[in-house]
Amino acid sequence: MPSPPSTTAVARRGPLDGQRLPGGASFTLGLAPAAARFILRGDAAARTAAGAAFGVALPARLGPAGSGAARAALWLGPDEWLLVGEGEPPADLERGLVAALSMHPHSLVDVSQRQIGLDLAGPLAARALNAGCPLDLRDQAFPVGMASRTLFAKSEIVLWRRGALRYHVEVGRSFAQYVVNHLDEAARRAPPL
Amino acid sequence: MLLIRCPYCDMARPELEFRYGGQAHVARPADPATLDDAAWGEFLYVRSNPRGVAAERWRHAAGCGRFFNCLRDTVSDRILATYPAGAPAPDPAAPASGSGR
Ligand SMILES: [Zn+2]
Numbered sequence: 001m002p003s004p005p006s007t008t009a010v011a012r013r014g015p016l017d018g019q020r021l022p023g024g025a026s027f028t029l030g031l032a033p034a035a036a037r038f039i040l041r042g043d044a045a046a047r048t049a050a051g052a053a054f055g056v057a058l059p060a061r062l063g064p065a066g067s068g069a070a071r072a073a074l075w076l077g078p079d080e081w082l083l084v085g086e087g088e089p090p091a092d093l094e095r096g097l098v099a100a101l102s103m104h105p106h107s108l109v110d111v112s113q114r115q116i117g118l119d120l121a122g123p124l125a126a127r128a129l130n131a132g133c134p135l136d137l138r139d140q141a142f143p144v145g146m147a148s149r150t151l152f153a154k155s156e157i158v159l160w161r162r163g164a165l166r167y168h169v170e171v172g173r174s175f176a177q178y179v180v181n182h183l184d185e186a187a188r189r190a191p192p193l
Numbered sequence: 194m195l196l197i198r199c200p201y202c203d204m205a206r207p208e209l210e211f212r213y214g215g216q217a218h219v220a221r222p223a224d225p226a227t228l229d230d231a232a233w234g235e236f237l238y239v240r241s242n243p244r245g246v247a248a249e250r251w252r253h254a255a256g257c258g259r260f261f262n263c264l265r266d267t268v269s270d271r272i273l274a275t276y277p278a279g280a281p282a283p284d285p286a287a288p289a290s291g292s293g294r
Contacts, residue, residue, distance in 0.1 A: 062202045062257070077257035078201050134194065134207035148202075151209055151255045 014116060015176040022180075027124040027187040029180060032117025032168060036090035038083045038097065039076075042106030047081070053100030054083060054093075064145030065160055074147040074160060082158060082170065084117075116176055118169040124187045125167050131186030132179075133159065155179050195270070197251065200277045201259045214250030216240045217262040218282060244268060246285045251275070 014031070022029045040050055044060070051057040051073065056066040059075040066073040070086040085093045090112045097108055120129065126137045132153035135142060142148075147160035155178060158170040171179045195208040222228055222236055241247070247267050252260045264273040264285055274283045 062204060077259060080258065134209050149256055149258075150206075156255050 012113075015173045016116070016180065019180075022184040022187060024187075025122070026193060027122040027128055028120070029183060029187075030119045030121075032119045033086045035112065035117060036085040036088040036093045037110070037112045037115065037170075038090070038093065039109045039111050040081045040083055040097070040101075040106060041079050041108075042101070042104055043079060046101055046104035046106040049100045049104055050081075050083070050097055050106075053096045058083075062148060064143070065147040067145075072160070074158060076149050076158065082111075084170075113173070115170050115172050118171060118176070118180070118183075120167040120169060120183065121163075121165055123165055123193055124190050125165055127190045128183045128187040129159070129167060129169075131190075132182050133157070135159070137161075152179055153182050195272065197263070197272055198275050199253045199256060199259070200261050200275050201257045202253065206253065206256055210253060210255040212252045212254040214252050214260060217248040217250045246273060248282045250278070 016031060021031070040046070040058075042050070047058045047060065051066070054071060054073060056068040056071045056073050058073040058081050059066055061078075062075055065075070070088070072084045074082040074084070076082055083093070083097070090110050094108070094110060101108065129152065130137055132155075133150055135148070135150050142161055144161050144164060147158065149156065149158050151157065152159075152169070152171070155171060155175040157179065160168040160170070162168050169179065196205040197208055197211055198205045199211075219236070219240070222232070225233060225236075228236070244267060246264055249263050249265055250260055251263045252258070260278050261275055262278055262280070262282065263275045264282065265271070266273060273285050276283060
């Protein structure tokens, strides 16, 4: 009788592990905390049901993200949302959402490991973003709280303005290095404020 | 760069986020089996190529992901209106709802 194969716990590696990320007086770039992430697609009834279970209402249109203590709901499209639960195991979040959505046609996809969050802060953050993102990031067009899927150079990102000088960027893990290098270079080469 | 008003985002957005999707309002024949080859070929391949206002499909590919329709002047590249997929084309002479430069 052969003995059962032994199992080894393998630590999960992030795309930016072990790197020195840009940090300075006018621009810092850090990793956002690990989070459970889901893409929900469904109609208005599914949106309402998911919001009740999630504890944060899902926005009905492009604009400010719904956000609570450690949870946020970002509008991506007319029937599409990104749900983020910082520091939560995806399975816990999924269980609640699946139960609430059982009577509504929907799709719920765990993308926790597909993308990572970057935390950008400082007076140069908007300029560094605008080196690759064509959106108007001035207050009247992109106020604090606003979230949208868009582009940064060749990479698709989800951009969420969390404060006057603070942005959250969701990026696919295989694009993370590219986006970080671009942001770092843009911030270093930006003319002084 | 063109600014294009996405009717689903209801916001003027940079052209880079969009993809062109060909002529709009091309209706698939209800019963393709009754068509002869010429008529089917016409549906599949033949498109108008106007000099002037054309109704086109566009997709907000790097934004909300939705297809919508657009009236664009092929001479000036000016966008006269954008409107949701499924809606009839607006009158090009009417005041613009999706213009942007
Ligand atoms: Zn859109």
